[in-house]
Amino acid sequence: MIRISNIKKSFDDVEVLKGIDFTFEAGKTNLIIGRSGAGKTVLLKILVGLFQPTSGEVFFGDVDVCKLGKKEIRELRMQMGMLFQGNALFDSMTIEENIRFPLDMFTSKDMKEKKMMVDKCLERVSLEGINNKFPSEISGGMQKRVGIARAIVLNPKYLFCDEPNSGLDPKTAITIDALISDITDEYNITTVINTHDMNSVMEIGENICLLHKGLLAWKGNKSQVLESDNDTLQNFIFASPFLKRLKDRAMGVK
């Protein structure tokens, strides 16, 4: 479980987060949703420790990470995996070297064992046999899956995904969502996804927080989304005219 309490973050005079309280539940797919500029990425970067909040607390279990030293933060980070919006795969390394990187840095396993672990991760994301390719030689969707494979190679307790569906076609995006959701269940990971993809919200949103103008506008789960009368949520979900027409038609509105 990750709990944040009264998180505020400012950049110069701009207050991006204005006091957020939320609990990301253990073993579930937690979603941070909101429009562009709502503060989703900033909140995610605070969770993983890339940004320090201006004020507030971030608890991983009972530990307030804002009070940890650099060494303790590094140890905590070894329990984290992260999928970046731009994948952040190292261009000069092969796919196998990319996935093996955390193993090379933090384990003393022999090369045969590392190779087995890499192969297992690649198999899990259905990308067997691309070990020797470079990131530039595979598609965007495959790069996302390699990013997931790298994120889970050290069996993390927490998985963070920043816009995992950005730049992907709807079908590939569904595959990535399903993969993240399945991995969350299989590995019993606490997953936090930052997205504005409606499909992700409705398919894998077990615990959702909606950010709007730096504040928590709504929280709930995917089955509560359509029933909610929260205007900010409804405006966000049905921002697309096409979806709005479908909703109106379903509700008999002419």
Add this chain to the structure above:
Amino acid sequence: MYYKETIRQLYDIGVGSLSIVLIISIFIGAVTAVQFFYQMDGTMIPPYYIGYIVRDMTIIELAPTFTCLVLAGKVGSNMASEIGGMRQKEHIDAMEIMGVNTAAYLVLPKIIAAVLIVPILVSVSALVSNGGGYLASVPTGLFTSGEYIRGLRSFFQVDHVNMMYIKSVVFAYIMTSVSCYQGYYVTGGSIELGKASTQAVVYSSILILIADYIIAVLLTG
């Protein structure tokens, strides 16, 4: 991983810069020999002194300073761009989240490699410069081979070689640390990356020249 990265940097800085170092070194020696012959022509100073001047000029000053200024342009801008690009593509963030000490992993191997390989490049530069002086003067008839070699073997002081190595190590450290700093803390987009790369070269070059002066004052005072 650190060892592997250091070896990669040794190769990139050393082998990658060898050709440019060889080219500039030949011309450093050649121009020094020709220039001094012109200055000393018609004076009472014996011609073999030109070999001695070329040797000491290159060892004490020209080989370490020229080589490191050229390396600041080639290697320094490369390092700033490489690390800055990694910052912009979130590679550094990715490593941080894995728990990697990115400053140590990305910067330390570069500094170690430069401090080890730059003195070797400077030694090669000094050697080739002396050869360049020979090629520019003996075949063209400025003076004889025997005179040049006599000059090279005259008044030799080991302290000058030590000074060359001290300068090489200090300049290598300045070049890599300034360039890595510029790349590591880059913000913004491609324009800022270009600026960081330029600043890496400019600041490194200025600091190398200042350090050159300080070392010269300290070691000759």
